[in-house]
Amino acid sequence: MAEQPIYRQIAEDLQHKIEAGELHWDSRLPSEKELREQYDASRNTVRDAIQFLMTRGLVETRPGQGTFVMKKINPFVTTLTSEPETGRGGGEEGVYLAEVRAFDREPKNSDPTVEIKKAEGAIARSLRIDRGDQVIVRHQERDIDATPWSLQTSFYPMTLVTQRGATDLIRADDIPDGAVAYLADKCGIEQAGYRDTISVRTPDENEIRFFKLPADGRVSVFEIYRVGFDKDGNRFRLTITVYPSDRNRLRVDVGEVPPRELPAATGEKAAAGE
Amino acid sequence: MAEQPIYRQIAEDLQHKIEAGELHWDSRLPSEKELREQYDASRNTVRDAIQFLMTRGLVETRPGQGTFVMKKINPFVTTLTSEPETGRGGGEEGVYLAEVRAFDREPKNSDPTVEIKKAEGAIARSLRIDRGDQVIVRHQERDIDATPWSLQTSFYPMTLVTQRGATDLIRADDIPDGAVAYLADKCGIEQAGYRDTISVRTPDENEIRFFKLPADGRVSVFEIYRVGFDKDGNRFRLTITVYPSDRNRLRVDVGEVPPRELPAATGEKAAAGE
DNA sequence: GCAAATTTGTTCGTATGTATT
DNA sequence: CAATACATACGAACAAATTTG
Numbered sequence: 001m002a003e004q005p006i007y008r009q010i011a012e013d014l015q016h017k018i019e020a021g022e023l024h025w026d027s028r029l030p031s032e033k034e035l036r037e038q039y040d041a042s043r044n045t046v047r048d049a050i051q052f053l054m055t056r057g058l059v060e061t062r063p064g065q066g067t068f069v070m071k072k073i074n075p076f077v078t079t080l081t082s083e084p085e086t087g088r089g090g091g092e093e094g095v096y097l098a099e100v101r102a103f104d105r106e107p108k109n110s111d112p113t114v115e116i117k118k119a120e121g122a123i124a125r126s127l128r129i130d131r132g133d134q135v136i137v138r139h140q141e142r143d144i145d146a147t148p149w150s151l152q153t154s155f156y157p158m159t160l161v162t163q164r165g166a167t168d169l170i171r172a173d174d175i176p177d178g179a180v181a182y183l184a185d186k187c188g189i190e191q192a193g194y195r196d197t198i199s200v201r202t203p204d205e206n207e208i209r210f211f212k213l214p215a216d217g218r219v220s221v222f223e224i225y226r227v228g229f230d231k232d233g234n235r236f237r238l239t240i241t242v243y244p245s246d247r248n249r250l251r252v253d254v255g256e257v258p259p260r261e262l263p264a265a266t267g268e269k270a271a272a273g274e
Numbered sequence: 275m276a277e278q279p280i281y282r283q284i285a286e287d288l289q290h291k292i293e294a295g296e297l298h299w300d301s302r303l304p305s306e307k308e309l310r311e312q313y314d315a316s317r318n319t320v321r322d323a324i325q326f327l328m329t330r331g332l333v334e335t336r337p338g339q340g341t342f343v344m345k346k347i348n349p350f351v352t353t354l355t356s357e358p359e360t361g362r363g364g365g366e367e368g369v370y371l372a373e374v375r376a377f378d379r380e381p382k383n384s385d386p387t388v389e390i391k392k393a394e395g396a397i398a399r400s401l402r403i404d405r406g407d408q409v410i411v412r413h414q415e416r417d418i419d420a421t422p423w424s425l426q427t428s429f430y431p432m433t434l435v436t437q438r439g440a441t442d443l444i445r446a447d448d449i450p451d452g453a454v455a456y457l458a459d460k461c462g463i464e465q466a467g468y469r470d471t472i473s474v475r476t477p478d479e480n481e482i483r484f485f486k487l488p489a490d491g492r493v494s495v496f497e498i499y500r501v502g503f504d505k506d507g508n509r510f511r512l513t514i515t516v517y518p519s520d521r522n523r524l525r526v527d528v529g530e531v532p533p534r535e536l537p538a539a540t541g542e543k544a545a546a547g548e
Numbered sequence: 549g550c551a552a553a554t555t556t557g558t559t560c561g562t563a564t565g566t567a568t569t
Numbered sequence: 570c571a572a573t574a575c576a577t578a579c580g581a582a583c584a585a586a587t588t589t590g
Contacts, residue, residue, distance in 0.1 A: 041579085043581095044580085047556085048578085051490075055492070056476050056491060063587075064588075194528055194529060196527075197525050198525070199523045202331075218492070229530065246474075249473045251471050252355065254470075256507075257503055335575065335576095336568085337567045339574070489576090
């Protein structure tokens with residue numbers, strides 16, 4: 001049995017101190033120089049230990065200041081199956097706002113940006129249209145409690161506007177009840193169901209900037225492709241939502257499941273959804 | 275605009291070469307020594323660049339051999355909502371085997387290990403039992419096409435054995451049709467529904483070993499807590515499944531959704547589920 | 549506003565250990 | 570056993586960000 005490398009030993013010791021409460025939230029760890037003396041190791045080895053803890057989200061470093069114990073994030077739980085009756089799912093406009101407020105947290109939506117583009121490979125395949133077909137791209141940024149929380153981009157075939165009269169899709173305005181409800185009202189396209197495909201990947205440059213994630217991709221993001229189907233099984237929209245995995249959880253309810261309990265005051269456990 | 279650090283420049287250059295097809299799948303990158311000469315940088319800097327690419331799953335290192343361009347993994351898609359009729363969900367024994375075989379891939383289940391433990395905090399909360407109550411812990415390892423794919427651990431209250439006669443739960447044998455079906459048969463506990471909570475975290479030591487993940491936790495894992503409810507809303511089991519996020523996707527179908535298409539021969543796209 | 553001190557970020561060099569061929 | 574290549578560890582220097590006087 002090989003002995004643990006030094007940097008791991010140091011990391012473990014620091015981790016224990018953090019978990020034992022010796023180092024509380026937002027308190028500064030000893031500087032690299034001090035740690036070097038404490039553990040009688042080189043600076044690089046100490047830095048390896050700190051990086052190990054950073055990868056696991058226990059500490060963060062601030063250039064010129066020091067290394068700090070990370071605040072435990074109270075994750076927000078998005079229920080993907082939230083409103084089967086209306087055919088709308090968790091994460092969508094109206095549902096999202098209601099969900100967040102139900103947990104006593106403050107949502108904020110940016111104004112949407114609207115673009116017209118040619119469909120690229122993945123988009124065209126998801127919507128079963130031809131590559132190069134015109135699509136409407138609507139993009140929104142969302143905060144919870146003033147922290148950047150998710151990025152949502154929806155793609156609609158241009159034919160919804162040109163042939164079905166859904167002209168509000170190309171206005172750079174919020175659609176108050178959500179695009180799904182609008183399409184039902186305006187052109188009678190009812191969403192009979194949707195399919196979510198969930199993957200995890202490293203964030204790109206934009207996402208790192210918006211979510212204020214560490215630049216080296218230690219914190220990954222959920223990427224959810226949601227394809228909406230009408231009652232004939234046709235695909236009429238694709239929504240891609242990106243959530244940083246450190247501050248989000250997803251939930252799926254199947255069959256008969258008791259309703260969610262509301263958060264007990266500021267209790268972490270209820271909100272964490274166990 | 276600050277210039278990019280050298281290790282990022284090298285990483286980008288290598289990434290371009292990979293994406294341009296100059297370095298094809300499974301081909302070896304130049305050794306660290308050669309890269310050092312090519313880019314006129316130190317070995318540590320070259321290693322930083324390689325680590326950057328490893329984090330993003332573009333290359334892998336094999337001690338004693340070199341650094342290789344990673345094969346694009348054909349992810350397996352687990353549908354969490356797969357069999358609403360039977361009350362069983364994706365990832366569970368019978369469903370899992372059928373799902374994998376339907377996509378022409380070869381599943382393998384290890385024999386389960388069975389332990390009796392006292393329920394710890396998270397387990398007790400999930401099952402709504404008291405901390406310290408006895409629970410049965412059944413653990414299984416799963417491969418697909420000889421690659422380690424998921425780790426599953428189920429927790430059952432001991433009362434199912436002592437008061438309801440579900441004695442097979444404490445036998446270290448496979449339960450062929452799955453524990454859910456067994457409990458329905460044996461003690462009439464029907465699973466009326468279940469709730470999945472999905473989070474992402476860094477793998478622990480065991481998971482790194484089993485899944486052969488990079489030791490420093492760059493590749494994260496999905497962790498799915500599935501709580502089963504009977505028709506009275508009581509919780510009778512908790513199953514925690516861990517999937518490496520680099521080779522797995524999750525799917526959720528809500529409402530009326532056309533059936534999945536079967537893979538077109540060996541096509542990546544169909545299997546990826548777009 | 550500026551300069552000094554502190555702290556982390558990046559880069560270099562070197563040495564030794566370990567795994568594989 | 571030897572060669573190759575990655576993993577860990579040491580030391581040193583300068584750069585960049587931040588705080589303090």
